[in-house]
Amino acid sequence: MKLRPSLRIFVLLVMLFTGISTILILSALSVHYYISGMDKVMLATMYAHGQEQVVTDGHPSKSQLFTVASRWQDLPKDIQLHIKQEPSEFNVLHKSIIGGSPLKPPEKGFFVIKVLKGDQIRYVSSILDKKMSNISTPKNKPFFLVILATAIFSIVMFTLILLLMMRKVTLPIERLKNWAKGLDSKQLADPAPDFHYSELNILANIVKTSLGTVQQSLDREQQFLGYASHELRTPIAVIRTNTELLQKLISKGGSAEKQAQVVNRIERAGLTMTDLTETLLWLTRREGKSLPLSEVNLGQLIRQLVQDLRYLIHGKNIEISIETDDSVHQLPDTLCRIIINNLIRNALQHTVEGSVTIRQSATSVSIANQCKSYANSFEELGFGLGLELTTRLISQYDWDYQNIDTNRGRKVSIDFSR
Structure with a gap:
Protein backbone atom coordinates (compact mmCIF):
# COMPACT_ATOMS: atom_id res chain seq x y z
CA MET A 1 0.00 0.00 0.00
CA LYS A 2 1.41 3.35 -1.04
CA LEU A 3 1.88 5.75 1.85
CA ARG A 4 0.52 9.21 1.25
CA PRO A 5 2.76 12.13 2.21
CA SER A 6 1.77 13.87 5.43
CA LEU A 7 2.28 17.61 5.80
CA ARG A 8 2.55 17.22 9.58
CA ILE A 9 5.32 14.60 9.32
CA PHE A 10 7.10 16.61 6.63
CA VAL A 11 7.13 19.79 8.73
CA LEU A 12 8.17 17.81 11.82
CA LEU A 13 11.08 16.13 10.01
CA VAL A 14 12.25 19.38 8.41
CA MET A 15 12.22 21.21 11.74
CA LEU A 16 13.92 18.30 13.51
CA PHE A 17 16.61 18.15 10.84
CA THR A 18 17.13 21.90 11.05
CA GLY A 19 17.25 21.94 14.84
CA ILE A 20 19.51 18.90 15.23
CA SER A 21 21.84 20.17 12.50
CA THR A 22 22.06 23.55 14.23
CA ILE A 23 22.83 21.94 17.60
CA LEU A 24 25.51 19.68 16.11
CA ILE A 25 27.12 22.57 14.22
CA LEU A 26 27.15 24.72 17.35
CA SER A 27 28.62 21.82 19.33
CA ALA A 28 31.37 21.38 16.73
CA LEU A 29 32.05 25.12 16.85
CA SER A 30 32.27 24.92 20.66
CA VAL A 31 34.91 22.19 20.38
CA HIS A 32 36.80 24.16 17.75
CA TYR A 33 36.79 27.40 19.73
CA TYR A 34 37.69 25.55 22.94
CA ILE A 35 40.78 24.01 21.33
CA SER A 36 41.61 27.29 19.60
CA GLY A 37 41.30 29.14 22.90
CA MET A 38 43.52 26.67 24.70
CA ASP A 39 46.12 27.05 21.95
CA LYS A 40 46.03 30.84 22.27
CA VAL A 41 46.40 30.63 26.04
CA MET A 42 49.35 28.25 25.66
CA LEU A 43 50.90 30.51 23.00
CA ALA A 44 50.56 33.61 25.19
CA THR A 45 51.97 31.84 28.27
CA MET A 46 54.95 30.41 26.37
CA TYR A 47 55.64 33.77 24.72
CA ALA A 48 55.66 35.54 28.09
CA HIS A 49 57.93 32.87 29.57
CA GLY A 50 60.36 33.22 26.65
CA GLN A 51 60.58 36.97 27.15
CA GLU A 52 61.41 36.61 30.84
CA GLN A 53 64.20 34.02 30.75
CA VAL A 54 67.91 34.70 30.07
CA VAL A 55 69.63 31.88 28.17
CA THR A 56 72.82 31.26 26.22
CA ASP A 57 73.87 28.67 23.70
CA GLY A 58 74.13 25.27 25.35
CA HIS A 59 72.54 26.49 28.59
CA PRO A 60 68.72 26.36 28.29
CA SER A 61 66.42 27.49 31.11
CA LYS A 62 64.21 24.69 32.46
CA SER A 63 61.20 24.85 34.76
CA GLN A 64 58.43 22.42 35.66
CA LEU A 65 56.42 23.19 32.52
CA PHE A 66 58.62 25.13 30.12
CA THR A 67 62.08 24.96 28.57
CA VAL A 68 63.62 28.09 27.00
CA ALA A 69 66.68 27.74 24.72
CA SER A 70 68.58 29.91 22.27
CA ARG A 71 69.11 26.99 19.87
CA TRP A 72 66.79 24.26 18.53
CA GLN A 73 69.21 21.48 19.50
CA ASP A 74 69.19 22.66 23.12
CA LEU A 75 65.49 21.71 23.52
CA PRO A 76 64.53 18.33 25.04
CA LYS A 77 65.00 15.32 22.77
CA ASP A 78 61.28 14.42 23.01
CA ILE A 79 60.38 17.81 21.51
CA GLN A 80 62.78 17.31 18.63
CA LEU A 81 61.49 13.76 18.15
CA HIS A 82 57.78 14.60 17.95
CA ILE A 83 58.08 18.01 16.28
CA LYS A 84 60.48 17.02 13.57
CA GLN A 85 60.92 20.36 11.82
CA GLU A 86 62.35 23.48 13.41
CA PRO A 87 59.78 26.32 13.40
CA SER A 88 60.43 28.84 10.65
CA GLU A 89 57.90 31.50 11.71
CA PHE A 90 57.82 33.54 14.88
CA ASN A 91 54.96 33.37 17.36
CA VAL A 92 53.32 30.32 15.75
CA LEU A 93 52.42 27.41 18.02
CA HIS A 94 53.53 23.97 16.84
CA LYS A 95 52.12 20.96 18.67
CA SER A 96 51.90 17.20 18.61
CA ILE A 97 49.18 15.41 20.62
CA ILE A 98 49.53 11.71 21.46
CA GLY A 99 46.54 9.54 22.33
CA GLY A 100 43.23 10.76 23.66
CA SER A 101 39.66 10.76 22.27
CA PRO A 102 36.54 12.95 22.59
CA LEU A 103 35.75 11.14 25.86
CA LYS A 104 39.32 10.70 27.10
CA PRO A 105 42.13 13.24 27.63
CA PRO A 106 45.38 12.82 25.61
CA GLU A 107 48.36 10.91 27.02
CA LYS A 108 50.93 13.58 26.14
CA GLY A 109 51.18 16.92 24.38
CA PHE A 110 54.31 18.54 22.89
CA PHE A 111 54.33 22.30 22.24
CA VAL A 112 56.99 24.65 20.86
CA ILE A 113 57.15 28.24 19.58
CA LYS A 114 59.83 30.46 18.15
CA VAL A 115 59.96 34.02 19.59
CA LEU A 116 62.19 37.03 19.23
CA LYS A 117 63.55 38.82 22.30
CA GLY A 118 65.17 41.98 21.09
CA ASP A 119 67.48 40.69 18.35
CA GLN A 120 67.87 37.22 19.92
CA ILE A 121 65.95 34.10 18.95
CA ARG A 122 64.31 32.05 21.68
CA TYR A 123 62.72 28.59 21.49
CA VAL A 124 60.12 27.83 24.12
CA SER A 125 58.85 24.27 24.57
CA SER A 126 56.50 22.47 26.92
CA ILE A 127 55.65 18.83 27.51
CA LEU A 128 52.32 18.03 29.18
CA ASP A 129 51.29 14.53 30.16
CA LYS A 130 48.26 12.97 31.84
CA LYS A 131 49.90 12.74 35.25
CA MET A 132 50.84 16.41 35.24
CA SER A 133 47.31 17.36 34.19
CA ASN A 134 45.82 15.44 37.12
CA ILE A 135 48.19 17.16 39.56
CA SER A 136 47.73 20.67 38.29
CA THR A 137 43.94 20.67 37.82
CA PRO A 138 41.00 19.31 39.79
CA LYS A 139 39.40 16.14 38.49
CA ASN A 140 36.52 17.23 36.25
CA LYS A 141 34.56 15.53 33.50
CA PRO A 142 36.20 15.75 30.06
CA PHE A 143 35.17 18.85 28.16
CA PHE A 144 34.14 16.84 25.09
CA LEU A 145 31.82 14.73 27.24
CA VAL A 146 30.22 17.90 28.60
CA ILE A 147 29.66 19.21 25.07
CA LEU A 148 28.23 15.85 23.93
CA ALA A 149 25.88 15.64 26.92
CA THR A 150 24.79 19.24 26.35
CA ALA A 151 24.14 18.52 22.65
CA ILE A 152 22.08 15.40 23.43
CA PHE A 153 20.09 17.25 26.10
CA SER A 154 19.47 20.13 23.69
CA ILE A 155 18.28 17.75 20.95
CA VAL A 156 15.89 15.99 23.35
CA MET A 157 14.50 19.28 24.66
CA PHE A 158 14.17 20.69 21.14
CA THR A 159 12.30 17.56 20.02
CA LEU A 160 9.91 17.70 23.00
CA ILE A 161 9.22 21.40 22.50
CA LEU A 162 8.70 20.82 18.78
CA LEU A 163 6.24 17.98 19.44
CA LEU A 164 4.30 20.12 21.91
CA MET A 165 4.25 23.01 19.45
CA MET A 166 3.11 20.73 16.61
CA ARG A 167 0.35 19.39 18.82
CA LYS A 168 -0.78 22.91 19.69
CA VAL A 169 -0.80 23.86 16.01
CA THR A 170 -2.36 20.66 14.65
CA LEU A 171 -5.25 20.53 17.12
CA PRO A 172 -6.99 23.57 15.53
CA ILE A 173 -6.25 22.08 12.11
CA GLU A 174 -7.90 18.81 13.19
CA ARG A 175 -10.88 20.84 14.44
CA LEU A 176 -11.05 22.63 11.10
CA LYS A 177 -10.93 19.32 9.23
CA ASN A 178 -13.69 17.77 11.36
CA TRP A 179 -15.81 20.93 11.09
CA ALA A 180 -15.45 21.06 7.30
CA LYS A 181 -16.15 17.32 7.04
CA GLY A 182 -19.36 17.63 9.04
CA LEU A 183 -20.72 20.75 7.34
CA ASP A 184 -24.32 20.46 6.19
CA SER A 185 -26.96 22.85 4.91
CA LYS A 186 -28.04 23.78 8.45
CA GLN A 187 -24.53 24.57 9.69
CA LEU A 188 -23.81 26.71 6.62
CA ALA A 189 -26.25 29.27 7.99
CA ASP A 190 -24.24 29.58 11.23
CA PRO A 191 -21.01 31.61 11.49
CA ALA A 192 -17.76 29.66 11.27
CA PRO A 193 -16.24 28.82 14.69
CA ASP A 194 -13.00 30.37 15.90
CA PHE A 195 -9.95 28.20 15.16
CA HIS A 196 -7.53 30.38 17.16
CA TYR A 197 -5.27 31.26 14.24
CA SER A 198 -6.23 33.95 11.72
CA GLU A 199 -5.02 31.86 8.77
CA LEU A 200 -7.27 28.96 9.80
CA ASN A 201 -10.21 31.32 10.30
CA ILE A 202 -9.67 32.70 6.78
CA LEU A 203 -9.50 29.15 5.41
CA ALA A 204 -12.69 28.22 7.29
CA ASN A 205 -14.52 31.20 5.79
CA ILE A 206 -13.29 30.25 2.31
CA VAL A 207 -14.54 26.67 2.81
CA LYS A 208 -17.87 27.93 4.16
CA THR A 209 -18.30 30.39 1.29
CA SER A 210 -17.44 27.76 -1.33
CA LEU A 211 -19.80 25.18 0.16
CA GLY A 212 -22.44 27.88 0.53
CA THR A 213 -22.18 28.61 -3.19
CA VAL A 214 -22.53 24.91 -3.97
CA GLN A 215 -25.50 24.65 -1.61
CA GLN A 216 -27.16 27.63 -3.29
CA SER A 217 -26.72 25.94 -6.65
CA LEU A 218 -28.29 22.76 -5.26
CA ASP A 219 -31.15 24.77 -3.75
CA ARG A 220 -31.75 26.47 -7.10
CA GLU A 221 -31.76 23.10 -8.85
CA GLN A 222 -34.23 21.70 -6.32
CA GLN A 223 -36.31 24.85 -6.64
CA PHE A 224 -36.32 24.50 -10.40
CA LEU A 225 -37.36 20.84 -10.18
CA GLY A 226 -40.14 21.71 -7.75
CA TYR A 227 -41.41 24.58 -9.87
CA ALA A 228 -41.12 22.54 -13.07
CA SER A 229 -43.01 19.55 -11.65
CA HIS A 230 -45.71 21.94 -10.44
CA GLU A 231 -46.10 24.08 -13.54
CA LEU A 232 -45.74 21.36 -16.17
CA ARG A 233 -48.70 19.40 -14.85
CA THR A 234 -51.21 21.40 -16.91
CA PRO A 235 -49.49 21.13 -20.33
CA ILE A 236 -48.73 17.45 -19.65
CA ALA A 237 -52.39 16.84 -18.83
CA VAL A 238 -53.40 18.71 -22.01
CA ILE A 239 -51.05 16.59 -24.11
CA ARG A 240 -52.28 13.33 -22.59
CA THR A 241 -55.96 14.26 -22.93
CA ASN A 242 -55.65 15.44 -26.52
CA THR A 243 -53.48 12.45 -27.43
CA GLU A 244 -56.24 10.12 -26.26
CA LEU A 245 -58.79 12.23 -28.14
CA LEU A 246 -56.67 12.12 -31.30
CA GLN A 247 -56.41 8.32 -31.07
CA LYS A 248 -60.19 8.06 -30.82
CA LEU A 249 -60.68 10.40 -33.78
CA ILE A 250 -58.26 8.38 -35.88
CA SER A 251 -59.84 5.04 -34.91
CA LYS A 252 -63.35 6.34 -35.63
CA GLY A 253 -62.36 8.20 -38.78
CA GLY A 254 -62.97 11.70 -37.43
CA SER A 255 -62.73 14.71 -39.71
CA ALA A 256 -59.34 16.13 -40.61
CA GLU A 257 -60.38 19.53 -39.23
CA LYS A 258 -61.03 18.13 -35.74
CA GLN A 259 -57.81 16.16 -35.84
CA ALA A 260 -55.91 19.34 -36.80
CA GLN A 261 -57.47 21.19 -33.85
CA VAL A 262 -56.33 18.47 -31.47
CA VAL A 263 -52.82 18.51 -32.96
CA ASN A 264 -52.70 22.30 -32.59
CA ARG A 265 -53.60 21.99 -28.91
CA ILE A 266 -50.83 19.40 -28.41
CA GLU A 267 -48.34 21.62 -30.24
CA ARG A 268 -49.40 24.63 -28.17
CA ALA A 269 -48.95 22.63 -24.96
CA GLY A 270 -45.45 21.61 -26.09
CA LEU A 271 -44.51 25.24 -26.77
CA THR A 272 -45.93 26.18 -23.38
CA MET A 273 -43.69 23.58 -21.72
CA THR A 274 -40.65 25.03 -23.49
CA ASP A 275 -41.53 28.58 -22.41
CA LEU A 276 -42.22 27.44 -18.86
CA THR A 277 -38.85 25.68 -18.64
CA GLU A 278 -36.95 28.73 -19.91
CA THR A 279 -38.81 31.04 -17.53
CA LEU A 280 -38.21 28.80 -14.52
CA LEU A 281 -34.51 28.56 -15.40
CA TRP A 282 -34.37 32.35 -15.59
CA LEU A 283 -36.08 32.68 -12.22
CA THR A 284 -33.87 30.17 -10.39
CA ARG A 285 -30.62 31.52 -11.85
CA ARG A 286 -31.37 35.01 -10.48
CA GLU A 287 -29.33 36.71 -13.14
CA GLY A 288 -31.23 39.97 -12.71
CA LYS A 289 -32.14 40.15 -16.40
CA SER A 290 -35.67 40.91 -17.56
CA LEU A 291 -37.50 38.54 -19.85
Missing part, protein backbone atom coordinates in the same frame (compact mmCIF):
# COMPACT_ATOMS: atom_id res chain seq x y z
CA PRO A 292 -38.27 39.79 -23.36
CA LEU A 293 -41.63 41.48 -23.85
CA SER A 294 -44.11 40.44 -26.51
CA GLU A 295 -47.64 41.33 -27.55
CA VAL A 296 -49.97 39.49 -25.19
CA ASN A 297 -53.74 39.26 -25.52
CA LEU A 298 -54.72 38.63 -21.90
CA GLY A 299 -58.32 37.80 -22.80
CA GLN A 300 -57.29 35.13 -25.29
CA LEU A 301 -54.70 33.78 -22.83
CA ILE A 302 -57.33 33.48 -20.08
CA ARG A 303 -59.77 31.62 -22.33
CA GLN A 304 -57.03 29.25 -23.46
CA LEU A 305 -55.94 28.51 -19.87
CA VAL A 306 -59.51 27.89 -18.73
CA GLN A 307 -59.92 25.44 -21.60
CA ASP A 308 -56.68 23.66 -20.66
CA LEU A 309 -57.70 23.44 -16.98
CA ARG A 310 -61.20 22.09 -17.51
CA TYR A 311 -59.98 18.64 -16.46
CA LEU A 312 -59.96 20.02 -12.89
CA ILE A 313 -63.76 20.47 -12.81
CA HIS A 314 -64.69 16.94 -13.85
CA GLY A 315 -67.13 15.59 -11.28
CA LYS A 316 -67.73 19.07 -9.79
CA ASN A 317 -70.69 21.41 -10.02
CA ILE A 318 -68.92 24.64 -10.94
CA GLU A 319 -70.20 27.52 -13.05
CA ILE A 320 -67.43 29.45 -14.82
CA SER A 321 -68.02 33.05 -15.91
CA ILE A 322 -65.48 34.82 -18.14
CA GLU A 323 -65.48 38.54 -19.06
CA THR A 324 -62.53 39.69 -21.18
CA ASP A 325 -61.57 42.12 -23.92
CA ASP A 326 -59.23 41.72 -26.87
CA SER A 327 -56.71 44.41 -25.93
CA VAL A 328 -53.04 43.63 -26.62
CA HIS A 329 -50.20 44.73 -24.32
CA GLN A 330 -46.41 44.48 -24.18
CA LEU A 331 -45.85 41.93 -21.38
CA PRO A 332 -43.60 38.95 -20.55
CA ASP A 333 -45.87 36.26 -21.98
CA THR A 334 -44.70 33.22 -20.04
CA LEU A 335 -44.71 35.01 -16.67
CA CYS A 336 -48.29 36.16 -17.21
CA ARG A 337 -49.20 32.62 -18.24
CA ILE A 338 -47.67 31.11 -15.06
CA ILE A 339 -49.36 33.61 -12.73
CA ILE A 340 -52.82 33.48 -14.31
CA ASN A 341 -52.60 29.69 -14.65
CA ASN A 342 -51.79 29.34 -10.92
CA LEU A 343 -54.64 31.62 -9.88
CA ILE A 344 -57.24 29.94 -12.11
CA ARG A 345 -56.07 26.46 -11.18
CA ASN A 346 -56.21 27.33 -7.48
CA ALA A 347 -59.75 28.65 -7.85
CA LEU A 348 -60.90 25.50 -9.65
CA GLN A 349 -59.12 23.15 -7.23
CA HIS A 350 -60.63 24.74 -4.13
CA THR A 351 -64.16 25.06 -5.44
CA VAL A 352 -66.17 21.85 -5.21
CA GLU A 353 -69.59 23.41 -5.80
CA GLY A 354 -70.18 27.05 -6.67
CA SER A 355 -68.94 29.57 -9.19
CA VAL A 356 -65.68 31.00 -10.50
CA THR A 357 -65.73 34.47 -12.07
CA ILE A 358 -62.84 35.73 -14.18
CA ARG A 359 -62.75 39.35 -15.33
CA GLN A 360 -60.11 41.06 -17.46
CA SER A 361 -59.92 44.68 -18.51
CA ALA A 362 -56.79 46.05 -20.18
CA THR A 363 -53.92 44.89 -17.92
CA SER A 364 -56.09 44.14 -14.88
CA VAL A 365 -57.24 40.61 -14.08
CA SER A 366 -59.46 39.50 -11.19
CA ILE A 367 -60.46 35.98 -10.25
CA ALA A 368 -63.12 35.25 -7.61
CA ASN A 369 -64.72 32.05 -6.43
CA GLN A 370 -67.93 31.56 -4.49
CA CYS A 371 -68.34 28.23 -2.73
CA LYS A 372 -71.51 26.78 -1.35
CA SER A 373 -69.24 25.16 1.26
CA TYR A 374 -66.20 27.34 2.18
CA ALA A 375 -62.85 25.55 2.07
CA ASN A 376 -60.11 28.15 2.45
CA SER A 377 -60.19 29.00 -1.23
CA PHE A 378 -57.03 30.56 -2.61
CA GLU A 379 -55.33 30.35 0.74
CA GLU A 380 -52.58 28.08 -0.46
CA LEU A 381 -52.39 29.06 -4.14
CA GLY A 382 -51.71 25.56 -5.36
CA PHE A 383 -50.14 23.44 -2.61
CA GLY A 384 -47.42 25.92 -1.61
CA LEU A 385 -45.27 25.92 -4.74
CA GLY A 386 -47.85 27.93 -6.66
CA LEU A 387 -47.96 30.52 -3.88
CA GLU A 388 -44.17 30.81 -3.69
CA LEU A 389 -43.71 30.97 -7.45
CA THR A 390 -46.54 33.45 -7.99
CA THR A 391 -45.33 35.68 -5.16
CA ARG A 392 -41.77 35.69 -6.50
CA LEU A 393 -42.85 36.52 -10.03
CA ILE A 394 -45.14 39.32 -8.91
CA SER A 395 -42.52 40.84 -6.61
CA GLN A 396 -39.88 40.52 -9.36
CA TYR A 397 -41.86 42.94 -11.55
CA ASP A 398 -43.46 44.88 -8.69
CA TRP A 399 -46.95 44.34 -10.06
CA ASP A 400 -49.96 45.39 -7.98
CA TYR A 401 -51.47 42.30 -6.35
CA GLN A 402 -54.39 41.93 -3.92
CA ASN A 403 -55.79 38.88 -2.17
CA ILE A 404 -59.12 39.56 -0.42
CA ASP A 405 -61.19 37.17 1.69
CA THR A 406 -64.90 37.32 0.78
CA ASN A 407 -68.02 35.61 2.07
CA ARG A 408 -67.53 31.91 1.28
CA GLY A 409 -64.80 32.66 -1.17
CA ARG A 410 -61.78 34.71 -2.09
CA LYS A 411 -60.97 37.32 -4.69
CA VAL A 412 -57.54 37.98 -6.13
CA SER A 413 -56.65 40.77 -8.52
CA ILE A 414 -53.47 41.72 -10.31
CA ASP A 415 -52.51 44.63 -12.52
CA PHE A 416 -49.78 43.84 -15.06
CA SER A 417 -49.17 47.49 -15.93
CA ARG A 418 -45.65 48.73 -15.14
